[in-house]
Amino acid sequence: MSALRPDLQIIAENVTAGARVLDVGCGDGALMAALRDRAGVSARGLELNPTNVSAAVTRGLSVIQGDADTDLADYPSDSVDYAxxxxxxxxxRAPHLVLEELLRIGRQAFVSFPNFAHWRIRLSLLTQGRMPVTRLxxxxxxxxxxxxxxxxxxxxxxxxxxGWTCDGEWFLSGGKPTARGMANLLAEHAVFLLRR
Known part of the structure; x- marks a missing residue:
């Protein structure tokens, strides 16, 4: 089995065995497959890209094509343990509304994203005056x-x-954990665990 992306590995390590999960923007289903195979998680997915939907379904996963900006309203409240x-x-298009929906659907929500305040991005803008193109x-x-x-x-x-509660924060640089203290400057990626 291939290794998970570092942010997905953090999520996989912190999802309770046997939990119910909705993975929004699930890509090819790598996280869902790992959760199913390693922890007996009941996972469903929503993915915009039809090629990724097909790849996930080929893995035997329950994934439908949909858009996080418009289709989350169709899911019942508190229907999963983790979104x-x-x-x-x-x-x-509307990240704050998507997050509201995640926290309505799931008792908790994992959110990971690239940190656009990382020092390399800042340095690139300062020295080159252009939006950076990086490995990540x-x-x-x-x-x-x-x-x-x-x-x-x-x-x-x-x-x-x-007024949301943060139950966990993890920060990554080069795929490895980095300190919380200066995460806004030093972390390339962030993972948060939230609840209402």
């Missing part, structure tokens, strides 16, 4: 699916303004 949104928040953000500004550039501090402010 997951990994590396998808920044591609949604490989698309040019005109071809990127990222429409909201969120930082860790921005996300923490949103959590506070909405």
């Amino acid at each position: 997951i949104l990994s590396q998808t928040l920044q591609t949604t 953000l490989p698309e040019s500004w005109y071809d990127t699916p990222n429409i909201h550039h969120v930082s860790i501090d921005d996300f923490r402010d949103l959590i506070a303004s909405r």
